[in-house]
Amino acid sequence: MTKLKKIAVLGIMVLAISLFSTVAFAAVADNAPAEVAADVTGRTVDSVRQERVETGKTFGTIAKEAGNLEQFKAQILQAKKEVLAQKVAEGTMTQEKADEIIAALEQQQAVCDGTGSTKIGREMGAGFGGMNGNGKGQGQGQGNSNGQGLGQGQGGVGRGRA
Secondary structure (H helix, E strand, O other): OOHHHHHHHHHHHHHHHHHHHHHHHHHHHHHHHHHHHHHHHOOOHHHHHHHHHHHOOOHHHHHHHOOOHHHHHHHHHHHHHHHHHHHHHHOOOOHHHHHHHHHHHHHHHOOOOOOOOOOOOHHHOOOOOOOOOOOOEEEEEEEOOOOOEEEEEEEOOOOOOO
């Protein structure tokens, strides 16, 4: 193998590992509200997701109706703190910014009624709630004669609710 090919293969491997780590981390953060709602209500994740789809209720409302809103809020706050700690550890956020967001989260949770109306953490660059929605977009792709192609698409980002 030539030196250039080795460097290219190494670069692709690093990129693949980076993308997998980011996707795995996003999946954990993204699933937190459903998992917490299931935990505090004694139900399965699938059943609380199904109720959310069928009724439009937030996971917080589902927890509130089960009499467990405070427990839900505490667990969600802990999950968000873990996301922020990870961002600080990765160097994508300063500790000062994380502390500012945590203070705002705690203040907003004091008035949180489970409906998602406070949009806790979304306006401060924390990255909460941006992946639990429906995104739609159109893509265009071009291929070569051997059936391989690259496509590009633009889609909207879904807005999630806790």
